Amino acid sequence: MQHVEVTREWFLEDQQGRTFADVLNDPEQPFDEVLAFFNSPDRQRRMEDAEIHHDRPPLAGVVRELESLPGIDRVLGDVQPNRSKRLRQAIGVVVRIIMLRRGWKKTGRKGSLGVRAARSDRPSPRHNSGGLAFWFIRGERYEREEGMPYRSVRERCRELDASEPKQRAARRRAGKKSRS
Secondary structure, three states: OOOOOOOHHHHHHOOOHHHHHHHHHOOOOOHHHHHHHHOOHHHHHHHHHHHHHHOOOHHHHOHHHHHHOHHHHHHHOOOOHHHHHHHHHHHHHHHHHHHHHOOEEEEEEEEEOEEEOOOOOOOOOOOEEEEOOOOOOEEEEEEEOOOOOOOOHHHHHHHHHHHHHHHHHHHHHHHHHHHO
């Protein structure tokens, strides 16, 4: 697949991206760090591998590394939930731009990245208590435009469940023939 380089200009040209101009223009938001992170060819490959080989959202392939960056962690850990939410949403737009330009399409489904921790009485940032990610709960799912190379577990289960009655009927017919 081809490498995609997302720039500030490209982001603002995107219909959804332009709604996050506040994140892009806020000097306290590490948006340039986000772009530099996602512009890595290796990370883009890992995002695709998350979908193809692990049946997870693309963000699952890079989320731990992303959250470990000090500038990202600082903003996501901010007690002002709206600022961190806007950054998480803008990151989702960057992921979408990359995946679409690499030949993927949205499925309209979200995949789990973490389990949200119970609310606390003291003011603290909302984070997860389990899963892959500490700050992200869900990520958009994608599929290749030309189709996926492997069937999902869900699809394979449906096929197996659909074939079970036919197999049982065939065994019954075979049993009747052997008795006659």
